[in-house]
Amino acid sequence: MKIAILGAGNAGCALAADLTMHGHEVTVVKTSHAMHDENYDYLLEHNGEMTLHEFGEVKTAYIHKVTRDVAAVKGMQIVIINTQSNYHEQLIQRVAPHLEDDQILLVNPGYLSTAYVLKYCPDKKIMIAEAQSAFIDGRITEPGHFRVGFRNVRNPIGIYPAYRREEAIAKLDQLDERLVYLDSVVEAALHNPNLIVHTVGSVMSIPRIEKSHGDFCMYHEAYTRENPATWRILEALDAEKMDVLDALGFERLPYVEACKYRNSLDESIDAKEVFLNYAEMPTRAKGPTKVDSRYISEDVPQGLVMLEALGKALNVPTPICTALIEIATVALGRSMRAEGRTPQRLGYENIGKIIADAKKTEERAVSVL
DSSP: OEEEEEOOSHHHHHHHHHHHHTTOEEEEEOOOSSSOHHHHHHHHHTTTEEEEEETTEEEEEEOSEEESOGGGGTTOSEEEEOSOGGGHHHHHHHHGGGOOTTOEEEESSOTTTHHHHHHHOTTOOOEEEEESSOSEEEEEEETTEEEEEEEOSOEEEEEESGGGHHHHHHHHGGGOSOEEEOSOHHHHHHTOHHHHHHHHHHHTTHHHHHHHTTOOBHHHHTSOSSOOHHHHHHHHHHHHHHHHHHHTTOOOOOHHHHHHHHHOOOTTSOHHHHHHHHHHOTTOOOBOSSSSSHHHHTHIIIIIHHHHHHHHHTTOOOHHHHHHHHHHHHHHTSOHHHHSOOHHHHOHHHHHHHHHHHTOSOHHHHHHO
16 A cells, blocks of 8 residues: 655654555655654665664665655555654644545544544545554664564554444555554543553653653653552543543543553453553663653643543543643643643534544533533
8 A cells, every 4th residue: 555654753764664564655754853854864865774673683674755745645545644742733734735535544643633634624535543552662773773662462543434434444454553443533542551651650750850861761760560659640640531531431441451452462461560561671762851851741731631621521520630730831831731632722513523423422521522
């Protein structure tokens, strides 16, 4: 298939190489000059060469095309957004004139970006998919080289609109990326693991992040078997997320169970043990290396602000979520809500369409939103 990936960072380049190895014709579109320009230049100068280093195995792919022209999405069967979610709205608005009917737009991860697609592509018959998390975890170690830290064994995906679900699945299955399918993009948005694990682990570690001067690994230090306090905060935030899911008519699935479903095929292992095993892996990359990093500056406004707003609309209390937003706002010295995914920014009408499309919600939830 012809696939375009918008975003030439860690996740985008790794996925581009992986899909190329699966036999697809992949075009990578660099959407900004914010970072990874050296890697982009390397790809241009070396015929799209990208090497994946995965636990002793080394594989090299030659990506079909790399460009900065977002118009390259024309004629593609699947378009994948693989940028930080802070920039989804601007990017979707920018690429909207070039998207075409019957394309699949896969946002990875989503955080309810389907609402932005409805906002800027109201008349286009696009199939929208949202993923919970990146399919391949790791880092670009030097231009043209990516070290794989982990691969999900399952990648949950939500699809909108529901009536085109089977049509979308038939195409998405051809990616060969271990996809499984949820009832709605809402579940994909609220089960984004970073909503829970990044925000709690980073906000509660702010003094340690500052003192470490870059020598900090959140997964190794914030979540340990010996220190349960941070874990209790995580569980309290997770309970608020499940309260919102419940009010919207979806299953109360705890964070650890969603993590186990993504990360392990062994049904006999305790779900929390799966997470702790993941957190303890020596391949976990360092980070955040500063307080104003994506662990907070992305996942608080794009994740927690969205969760808090949905809670308010549904009369579901979210005090832990609110407290984390307030602490992050003070720590970073700017309003997380002003940058965040509020219903006003996403569009009340768009959110209502998404929830109603799932056919799993109470009438009350739809009417409130």
